[in-house]
Amino acid sequence: xxxxxxxxxNGQIARLLHPLLVARGHTPVALxxxxxxxxRLEAVGAAVRLLDIEKATAGDFAAAFEDADAVVFLAxxxxxxxxxxxxxxxxxxxxxxxxxxxxxxIGRFVQVSAINVDVxxxxxxxxxxxxxxxxxxxxxxALRDSGLEWTIIRPGxxxxxxxxxxxxxxxxxxxxxxxxxDVAAVLAELLDSGAGIGAQWNLVSGETPVADAxxxx
Numbered sequence: 273x274x275x276x277x278x279x280x281x282n283g284q285i286a287r288l289l290h291p292l293l294v295a296r297g298h299t300p301v302a303l304x305x306x307x308x309x310x311x312r313l314e315a316v317g318a319a320v321r322l323l324d325i326e327k328a329t330a331g332d333f334a335a336a337f338e339d340a341d342a343v344v345f346l347a348x349x350x351x352x353x354x355x356x357x358x359x360x361x362x363x364x365x366x367x368x369x370x371x372x373x374x375x376x377x378i379g380r381f382v383q384v385s386a387i388n389v390d391v392x393x394x395x396x397x398x399x400x401x402x403x404x405x406x407x408x409x410x411x412x413x414a415l416r417d418s419g420l421e422w423t424i425i426r427p428g429x430x431x432x433x434x435x436x437x438x439x440x441x442x443x444x445x446x447x448x449x450x451x452x453x454d455v456a457a458v459l460a461e462l463l464d465s466g467a468g469i470g471a472q473w474n475l476v477s478g479e480t481p482v483a484d485a486x487x488x489x
Contacts, residue, residue: 275299276463277340277378279325279333279369280347281318282309284432285384288456289344290318296464303336325365326357333372342380342463343373345411349404358403366411370418380469381420382462384455385412387428387447387474412472423468427455428476440478441485448476461486 276293278286281302290300294317302313303323310320323336325347337343347365349357366383373381389409393402415422428448435453458475462468467486478485 273297273299274341274463275301275339277301277303277337277343278318279303279323279343279345279365281313281320282306283346283348285430285452285456285459286344286346287313287316288453289346289459291316292456292460293463294318296460298463301340325368326360328368330368330371330375333368334375337372337376337378340376340378342382343369343378344459344463345369345381345383349407353400355400355403358400358407362404362407363411367414370415370420373420374418379421380466381415381418382423382425382459382468383412383415384459385424385426387426387445387476389426416472421469423462423470424472425455425458425462426472426474428474430455436477437482438477438479439482439485440476440480441473441489443471443473445474445476445478447474450475450477454482457482458486 278300282304293300300318302318302320305324313320321336345366347361349361385408389405393405412424428450431449431451433451435451439454461482473489
């Protein structure tokens with residue numbers, strides 16, 4: 273049994289992940305900005321701590337991570353056109369989470385990114401998309417250089433379809449869709465098994481059961 277600090281604990285993937293972790297005997301700690309999320313998250317088994325990603329310091333993150341055995345970074349600035357939040361949430365939130373984990377003495381860190389963010393952004397891409405890709409790319413680079421026991425998961429296009437439990441996971445997997453529920457299932461398997469340290473994997477729907485895909489990747 274372990275305690276897992278979930279940054280972005282009210283996000284769509286996080287809300288699917290919490291009950292999966294609870295079912296495996298772990299305690300997810302949802303880090304959220306607003307007290308208004310508490311009842312919904314506690315109802316699915318998560319503990320709740322307040323943390324404003326954009327206003328908090330790395331020291332605040334470290335304090336929020338107290339007693340955690342691992343950190344999972346699931347935060348994102350959302351799909352809107354706010355370029356600034358791509359920097360303050362997707363990038364700086366990750367950087368402060370990394371620093372907070374280091375300060376708190378936590379070794380394990382799992383980050384959800386996005387597929388193909390190391391590929392150059394086309395010249396005709398929108399400024400918002402460019403900002404998003406660059407934020408995810410730079411956050412991943414910082415985590416790889418952090419000295420932590422890191423894993424980076426890069427899903428393809430996320431959907432709200434029901435999970436199938438069947439995925440394709442690996443370094444060179446081509447872009448495709450995947451339900452958020454299956455991303456959550458992969459994260460639960462990674463955190464429960466301890467697999468994937470030092471690995472950066474693309475993740476899309478496929479034909480391999482989640483546990484087999486994680487074990488074989």
